[in-house]
Ligand code: FAD
């Protein structure tokens with residue numbers, strides 16, 4: 001007698017990050033489904049996972065995560081599970097021996113070139129003189145050079161991008177460097193979204209509440225391969241890399257990874273090490289891209305401070321899909337395979353191979369759930 005497949009769930013969710021946890025929460029609370037969430041890591045929260053290090057400092061294991069959104073719907077949804085601590089991120093770039101605001105703004109240009117541009121119009125005119133107009137903005141070099149010209153591009157973007165992606169900006173989609181605006185004013189915030197805050201007790205605590213439901217079971221240190229034949233389920237929600245799901249049938253999709261070096265420094269009296277939350281290092285001569293001081297982001301006051309230094313890597317956990325036309329083509333082939341499996345829902349940054357921020361993944365999970373309900377793929381618990 002086959003003793004396997006004795007346990008049964010309505011939905012198996014692979015991945016306990018935003019995409020998986022929110023799908024589980026929706027299916028359990030709105031449809032009354034029994035949901036099993038697995039993750040091969042030993043923790044929930046995916047790449048947003050945070051923890052207290054051996055010095056008692058709240059750290060983000062997979063790199064600094066700063067929540068920001070324009071979407072009221074996303075904000076309201078997450079606010080069911082957390083209080084917030086307002087935080088506006090500021091970054092300085094280490095360029096030509098100075099620490100200068102990035103995104104580039106009027107102060108950046110004034111300090112770099114020893115100028116006194118006083119108005120937005122003057123800044124606009126300064127950049128217009130140097131910008132190299134491009135008929136079409138097809139890649140990340142076009143994005144920047146068309147707005148600010150070669151010198152600022154070389155100083156702030158080229159080296160950083162080549163380190164982060166191991167590709168020249170001219171090989172990457174325009175959207176990559178377009179994440180960083182160019183400003184004529186003196187606004188030195190990294191983001192200008194309406195909502196900018198961190199979960200008051202951290203991301204992991206927020207995820208504990210998202211997943212805290214009698215119909216949701218979470219199993220960690222568990223991979224899809226290990227459990228697939230041992231349980232029964234009607235519906236699979238998959239939030240891991242899509243090429244891995246299909247056994248890399250068409251070849252691997254490229255991802256970029258990072259190595260994080262955490263350094264703890266004494267800060268008697270509760271001060272900080274750096275003048276701002278993060279310092280970017282665009283120079284090709286420095287092996288890392290940025291250093292983030294965790295306590296700026298979390299608001300924690302302590303006698304020591306932990307810095308996270310980011311070294312880009314090819315090998316390692318897949319963190320970033322690589323936005324290039326040829327990778328999109330390859331993804332499309334996997335997506336077509338996915339479309340042939342109606343009982344599998346692919347959602348999230350890795351499953352959709354999209355360079356998405358946290359809020360965008362929350363929005364994608366919420367709309368994916370809504371579409372499942374609309375299509376009759378899942379049934380709400382109470383008919384309206
Ligand atoms: P993930 O968080 O990657 O979750 C997927 C989970 O699935 C993982 O835990 C993985 O272990 C699990 N899994 C995969 N395959 C399997 C399998 N076969 N079996 C079992 N489990 C599996 N966004 C922002 O908004 N602001 C930021 O400041 C920010 N900073 C970032 C910094 C870095 C360095 C990185 C890498 C990302 C950053 N992001 C930021 C993006 C953010 O991390 C993602 O948008 C978000 O975490 C994606 O959620 P997800 O659920 O799609 O994927």
Ligand code: UDP
Pocket residue numbers: 093102156157158160161164176177178179180280281282
């Ligand atoms: N970038 C850059 N110089 C900087 C900051 C960013 O060239 O000082 C480019 C680089 O290609 C980077 C992209 O802009 O990968 C997006 O930056 P962001 O800070 O949004 O990256 P993330 O936080 O997602 O790693």
